[in-house]
Amino acid sequence: MSAKYSIGIDFGTESGRVLVVNVNTGEIKSMHVECYPHGVITDTLPSHSNLLPIGSALQNPKDYLHVLQNGIPLALEKAGLHPHQIVGIGVDFTSSTVLPVDKYLNPLCDYPKYHSSPHAWVKLWKHHPTKNRTEQLLKLATERKEKWLNKLGNNISEEWMIPKIVEVFEEAPDIYRETEYFMEANDWIVSLLTNTITRSNCSLAYKSFWNEEDGFPIEFFSSIDVNFGDTILSKLKGEIKNVGTCAGYLSEKWADQLDLPIGLPVATGIIDAHSAVLGTGIHHSETLLMVMGTSTCHMMLNNKLKEISGISGVVKNAILPGVYAYEAGQSAVGDIFGAYVNKHIPETYSQEARMRGISIFDYLEEKANQLPPENGLIALDWHNGNRSILCNTDLVGALVGLTLHTKPEEIFRAYLESTAFSARIIFETYQNYGLNIKHVVACGGLPQKNALLMQIYTDVINIPIQVSKSNYAPAIGAAILGATAAGTHSGGFDNIKEAIKSMSQPIEKTYYPIQKNVQSYEKKYQIYKDLHDIFGMSHSYVMKSLKSNKNPSPSLENI
Ligand SMILES: Nc1ncnc2c1ncn2[C@@H]1O[C@H](COP(=O)(O)OP(=O)(O)O)[C@@H](O)[C@H]1O
Ligand SMILES: O=C(CO)[C@H](O)[C@H](O)COP(=O)(O)O
Numbered sequence: 001m002s003a004k005y006s007i008g009i010d011f012g013t014e015s016g017r018v019l020v021v022n023v024n025t026g027e028i029k030s031m032h033v034e035c036y037p038h039g040v041i042t043d044t045l046p047s048h049s050n051l052l053p054i055g056s057a058l059q060n061p062k063d064y065l066h067v068l069q070n071g072i073p074l075a076l077e078k079a080g081l082h083p084h085q086i087v088g089i090g091v092d093f094t095s096s097t098v099l100p101v102d103k104y105l106n107p108l109c110d111y112p113k114y115h116s117s118p119h120a121w122v123k124l125w126k127h128h129p130t131k132n133r134t135e136q137l138l139k140l141a142t143e144r145k146e147k148w149l150n151k152l153g154n155n156i157s158e159e160w161m162i163p164k165i166v167e168v169f170e171e172a173p174d175i176y177r178e179t180e181y182f183m184e185a186n187d188w189i190v191s192l193l194t195n196t197i198t199r200s201n202c203s204l205a206y207k208s209f210w211n212e213e214d215g216f217p218i219e220f221f222s223s224i225d226v227n228f229g230d231t232i233l234s235k236l237k238g239e240i241k242n243v244g245t246c247a248g249y250l251s252e253k254w255a256d257q258l259d260l261p262i263g264l265p266v267a268t269g270i271i272d273a274h275s276a277v278l279g280t281g282i283h284h285s286e287t288l289l290m291v292m293g294t295s296t297c298h299m300m301l302n303n304k305l306k307e308i309s310g311i312s313g314v315v316k317n318a319i320l321p322g323v324y325a326y327e328a329g330q331s332a333v334g335d336i337f338g339a340y341v342n343k344h345i346p347e348t349y350s351q352e353a354r355m356r357g358i359s360i361f362d363y364l365e366e367k368a369n370q371l372p373p374e375n376g377l378i379a380l381d382w383h384n385g386n387r388s389i390l391c392n393t394d395l396v397g398a399l400v401g402l403t404l405h406t407k408p409e410e411i412f413r414a415y416l417e418s419t420a421f422s423a424r425i426i427f428e429t430y431q432n433y434g435l436n437i438k439h440v441v442a443c444g445g446l447p448q449k450n451a452l453l454m455q456i457y458t459d460v461i462n463i464p465i466q467v468s469k470s471n472y473a474p475a476i477g478a479a480i481l482g483a484t485a486a487g488t489h490s491g492g493f494d495n496i497k498e499a500i501k502s503m504s505q506p507i508e509k510t511y512y513p514i515q516k517n518v519q520s521y522e523k524k525y526q527i528y529k530d531l532h533d534i535f536g537m538s539h540s541y542v543m544k545s546l547k548s549n550k551n552p553s554p555s556l557e558n559i
Contacts, residue, residue, distance in 0.1 A: 310389025
């Protein structure tokens with residue numbers, strides 16, 4: 001009998017990856033990465049010269065289709081498989097990445113009349129121009145004592161779906177009216193492939209104020225604006241399905257385009273970081289997973305519900321049936337290193353790296369590795385705001401301790417360290433609420449790319465960090481869901497746990513704390529925390545709750 005495979009598609013911030021994974025062994029038979037031709041649109045829309053509002057992060061939905069249309073056939077060709085060896089497809093996506101579509105699921109940005117309106121395009125998770133509106137939503141929800149807020153870290157983020165939709169409602173009423181559905185990009189892809197309208201419980205619960213018990217908060221929506229309340233539910237309709245179920249079957253149109261069998265099971269979508277929990281096979285409640293790339297998400301599973309202020313949310317059944325999944329995050333990590341390397345490195349460094357045939361990242365890592373942890377520079381890593389636990393996209397980065405002699409590698413190392421300190425604040429918040437952390441696993445692109453970074457994290461948190469073998473844990477997780485959607489009768493699995501046992505990726509390497517560095521970083525971390533409080537508190541929602549005589553969260557009292 002020929003081996004069976006599942007396709008996992010991971011839509012990231014800059015690119016999409018298609019993996020073909022053996023359902024019995026987890027072997028990655030082939031992989032294809034497609035960079036999005038339009039990338040992240042921050043300044044002007046294609047063929048238009050009007051500047052977009054600061055903080056815009058839009059995308060062209062055609063780029064996602066490109067990943068399907070090019071990526072799947074190329075990955076299959078590389079794998080050399082017969083299409084009937086594929087048992088299912090799973091999709092994960094960055095979130096909340098949202099687009100308005102018509103009743104045929106066509107994106108409104110494809111309509112010539114809307115081509116020049118930013119509100120008709122995909123708003124990527126890191127689209128941040130909606131600060132004031134989001135603050136108003138939070139104020140309103142807090143005043144109304146909305147129950148759902150407790151499970152979302154007592155916060156509303158600009159990175160979520162509803163603030164992005166309210167932005168369209170208020171600023172582009174014509175587009176809002178003409179939108180048949182606002183779709184998470186993840187659900188859009190799954191709905192296109194299956195020719196159904198399906199929504200995943202995972203993105204809805206973390207990003208759209210929906211929950212299993214109460215559904216959408218319709219009264220809250222009406223309190224924003226009666227017209228919004230009257231219209232929004234119909235634009236969010238679609239069958240809501242749990243992660244781990246089959247969303248539908250590959251339509252004839254897409255089967256033809258992708259050269260796959262008609263009727264192939266397609267899994268309900270999942271957020272990328274959540275998918276990585278499946279891909280790394282984490283099931284223990286005392287293990288924290290860091291999904292490290294452009295940003296970092298800190299994921300934990302637990303059978304108990306704890307409502308933790310400042311995290312991104314806790315949702316039951318979002319990753320594994322019956323289990324609560326916790327998410328917190330840092331909205332820029334690799335992005336900070338990338339911005340520094342691309343914009344601030346002297347030409348002499350780039351030349352030297354080129355001459356040695358290594359990347360500028362590797363060159364800087366080598367130089368930074370020669371520095372002791374005790375150097376005097378400390379950075380704040382808020383170049384894209386602070387997602388957890390201050391929940392403030394307005395916050396900005398800082399560098400303290402510069403002299404006339406500061407070298408680029410010192411700054412690079414300070415940035416690496418600052419993201420580790422920021423991660424430790426999240427760790428301590430989880431722990432303060434009773435989520436014990438005994439093991440730490442790291443996956444995503446960064447752990448494989450920068451060993452110094454991983455050693456610094458290990459020394460800062462003083463817990464060994466296990467690095468997953470695969471850079472592509474989210475795509476593996478998606479493939480696991482594809483195999484689960486297929487069921488045993490088609491060569492897949494009847495439940496996610498069985499699929500995880502066969503397909504999740506092993507640990508490749510473990511970093512251990514170096515005690516001398518642990519002590520140095522302990523001191524430095526205390527200074528980081530002081531800076532964190534001074535620069536963060538004046539802006540943060542914590543101050544707002546203090547002003548209104550509410551108790552801040554225990555974790556915040558401790559810092
Ligand atoms: N050697 C390196 N050291 C530190 N950061 C790096 C290195 N190489 C790439 N990066 C950063 O890592 C990020 C890419 O991470 P990756 O996990 O591959 O992407 P994504 O988050 O889109 O899935 C980019 O932001 C890039 O600037
Ligand atoms: O908020 C998210 C998950 O809830 C985003 O998907 C994530 O932060 C972006 O991921 P990446 O850095 O891997 O592109």
